[in-house]
Amino acid sequence: MMRxxxxxxxxxxxxxxxLQYRAAALAGFGTQCWWGFIKVMVxxxxxxxxxxxxxxxxxxxxxYVWLGQAFLALLPWTADPDIAxxxxxxxxxxxxxxxxxxxxxxxxxxxAWMAARALPRCAMMFAFACLVVPLLGMxxxxxxxxxxxxxxxxxxxxxxxxxxxxxxxxxxxxLGCVVTLSDRGATTLMVPFVLVLSGSIVPLPFFPNWMxxxxxxxxxxxxxxxxxxxxxxxxxxxxxxxxxxxxxxxTIVLVLGGHRTMSAAMNRLQVQGS
Amino acid sequence: MPQILVQELSKSYLxxxxxxxxxxxAKGLLRRRRRVIEALKxxxxxxxxxxxxxxxxxxxxxxSTTIKILSGILRPSSGRCEVRGLVPxxxxxxxxxxxxxxxxxxxxxxWDLPVIEGFELLRDIYxxxxxxxxxxxxxxxxLMRLERILDQPVRQLSLGxxxxxxxxxAMLHRPAILFLDEPTIGLDxxxxxxVREFVASLNRDAGVTVILTTHDMHDIEAxxxxxxxxxxxxxxxxxxxxxxxxxxxxxxxLFIDFAGEAPALEIPNVRVRGREGNSIELAFDPRQxxxxxxxxxxxxxxxxxxxxxxxxxxxxxxxxxYNLHGATEA
Numbered sequence: 001m002m003r004x005x006x007x008x009x010x011x012x013x014x015x016x017x018x019l020q021y022r023a024a025a026l027a028g029f030g031t032q033c034w035w036g037f038i039k040v041m042v043x044x045x046x047x048x049x050x051x052x053x054x055x056x057x058x059x060x061x062x063x064y065v066w067l068g069q070a071f072l073a074l075l076p077w078t079a080d081p082d083i084a085x086x087x088x089x090x091x092x093x094x095x096x097x098x099x100x101x102x103x104x105x106x107x108x109x110x111x112a113w114m115a116a117r118a119l120p121r122c123a124m125m126f127a128f129a130c131l132v133v134p135l136l137g138m139x140x141x142x143x144x145x146x147x148x149x150x151x152x153x154x155x156x157x158x159x160x161x162x163x164x165x166x167x168x169x170x171x172x173x174x175l176g177c178v179v180t181l182s183d184r185g186a187t188t189l190m191v192p193f194v195l196v197l198s199g200s201i202v203p204l205p206f207f208p209n210w211m212x213x214x215x216x217x218x219x220x221x222x223x224x225x226x227x228x229x230x231x232x233x234x235x236x237x238x239x240x241x242x243x244x245x246x247x248x249x250x251t252i253v254l255v256l257g258g259h260r261t262m263s264a265a266m267n268r269l270q271v272q273g274s
Numbered sequence: 275m276p277q278i279l280v281q282e283l284s285k286s287y288l289x290x291x292x293x294x295x296x297x298x299x300a301k302g303l304l305r306r307r308r309r310v311i312e313a314l315k316x317x318x319x320x321x322x323x324x325x326x327x328x329x330x331x332x333x334x335x336x337x338s339t340t341i342k343i344l345s346g347i348l349r350p351s352s353g354r355c356e357v358r359g360l361v362p363x364x365x366x367x368x369x370x371x372x373x374x375x376x377x378x379x380x381x382x383x384x385w386d387l388p389v390i391e392g393f394e395l396l397r398d399i400y401x402x403x404x405x406x407x408x409x410x411x412x413x414x415x416x417l418m419r420l421e422r423i424l425d426q427p428v429r430q431l432s433l434g435x436x437x438x439x440x441x442x443x444a445m446l447h448r449p450a451i452l453f454l455d456e457p458t459i460g461l462d463x464x465x466x467x468x469v470r471e472f473v474a475s476l477n478r479d480a481g482v483t484v485i486l487t488t489h490d491m492h493d494i495e496a497x498x499x500x501x502x503x504x505x506x507x508x509x510x511x512x513x514x515x516x517x518x519x520x521x522x523x524x525x526x527x528l529f530i531d532f533a534g535e536a537p538a539l540e541i542p543n544v545r546v547r548g549r550e551g552n553s554i555e556l557a558f559d560p561r562q563x564x565x566x567x568x569x570x571x572x573x574x575x576x577x578x579x580x581x582x583x584x585x586x587x588x589x590x591x592x593x594x595x596y597n598l599h600g601a602t603e604a
Contacts, residue, residue, distance in 0.1 A: 009399070013395050096347045098370065267349060
């Protein structure tokens with residue numbers, strides 16, 4: 001217990017700190033409602049104009065969109081702003097003075113940062129998309145409940161795995177930031193991968209059939225596609241479990257690789273100025 | 275075995291440069307010019323438990339680099355360094371658990387957290403037992419007079435308040451060695467005094483070894499028994515402050531107010547540094563002209579209203595010393 005206490009405290013403090021930023025959460029929620037409607041309308045228009053058989057129904061696609069809006073804060077496309085700031089100012093020196101493994105120190109902070117940002121936003125988005133949207137007379141465009149109890153339980157597990165996976169990806173961006181001394185480069189590289197390969201722009205089932213095996217096993221699928229398809233029953237049973245397993249496997253690979261890279265980067269670190 | 279041992283420590287950085295202007299920028303795209311900066315060129319010293327060492331030198335001399343190597347943040351290019359038997363950068367985690375560091379220009383407390391929560395975070399990070407933490411905290415709070423600011427977020431503190439908190443934060447895990455890199459920078463006089471008093475008491479009462487870098491020579495005068503002067507990456511002097519002063523600038527200054535117009539003085543080995551109305555400032559070396567003798571001669575000959583004797587200011591001593599060694603920054 002004594003060994004992991006520092007990391008737990010770091011998580012708890014950052015989590016509590018991030019929850020204070022209510023205005024940011026409200027603003028984010030507002031933007032996400034707006035974008036959610038636009039995406040839902042695009043899907044509605046698409047389904048109306050197409051008579052071909054689609055891999056997901058309109059209701060499923062709309063649920064996928066609202067879930068994406070609810071959990072947008074879990075997408076790992078930028079560096080942890082605290083780390084980026086510390087690297088820029090050289091305050092990273094202080095983090096090297098702590099008797100902690102710097103990788104897991106930052107990993108705990110990244111996890112707290114993502115989870116605390118996602119929590120209020122997803123609560124508001126669920127309330128909005130499940131309850132308010134039908135009240136506005138748009139019942140067909142609402143966020144539906146999980147398809148079964150089993151799906152709900154698997155979805156909860158998938159979201160927990162997603163926080164782990166997403167934090168490991170944020171750590172990759174953080175490391176890019178340490179190596180290049182700026183968060184711009186790594187962020188610019190990360191954004192298109194995250195947006196396209198996660199299914200955030202177009203759900204992965206709409207991609208060509210021959211790509212599906214690749215899409216299912218690449219690391220970004222765990223950010224959006226796998227958990228959301230579990231939610232509406234698109235992935236069930238052993239396939240859902242395989243999805244969870246791939247998320248955890250990628251998390252382990254990314255953490256091990258990141259941990260190694262961190263040691264190398266820190267050995268080359270130069271902190272200049274007084 | 276000394277507590278801190280440094281032998282032939284060197285550190286060089288690679289910096290990229292380019293010529294000014296757009297032509298220089300274009301050339302930089304094709305070929306990057308690199309230059310090696312030698313921040314430390316083989317410095318050696320050792321320190322026993324309980325010593326208080328002042329580390330001074332002009333900007334860019336290598337003070338901070340030395341502190342960063344000793345604290346395990348940087349790896350040196352070559353040389354040996356052991357702190358309590360550990361190699362700082364190799365045994366980093368074990369090493370940093372036993373030292374406290376304050377960088378005067380940086381903040382280690384989380385900006386948005388109240389001071390007390392920042393302290394609690396550090397308590398858990400350093401795995402300090404609750405009872406020990408309570409004891410350290412109480413001691414720090416009363417020594418640094420922190421009672422009234424504990425609940426304030428760090429970003430709302432004045433610089434003086436923040437620095438007191440920073441030093442307290444560095445001591446919560448009761449380190450055996452404290453590194454202070456410019457802890458009094460930008461502080462007002464009372465805050466400087468408080469910091470000095472606190473550092474002195476830590477060293478005297480708790481036996482904490484302290485290494486202090488500063489540009490404020492009063493810090494050094496008030497605190498350091500031993501001074502290392504560093505310039506251009508080499509150690510220029512390792513001595514006590516009084517010895518340094520005696521070696522560098524023995525000169526005394528005599529300020530005299532005469533009853534009438536200040537006379538033209540021609541005394542061998544005594545220089546007139548300045549005159550203004552009835553006052554005059556003389557400079558002399560007490561080894562050539564003892565001060566009582568000079569004053570005796572003057573009082574015998576002239577009508578004096580007042581006089582006082584001064585040593586050169588320490589800033590002057592140090593500037594003189596840097597100049598002697600060509601150690602001022604390029």
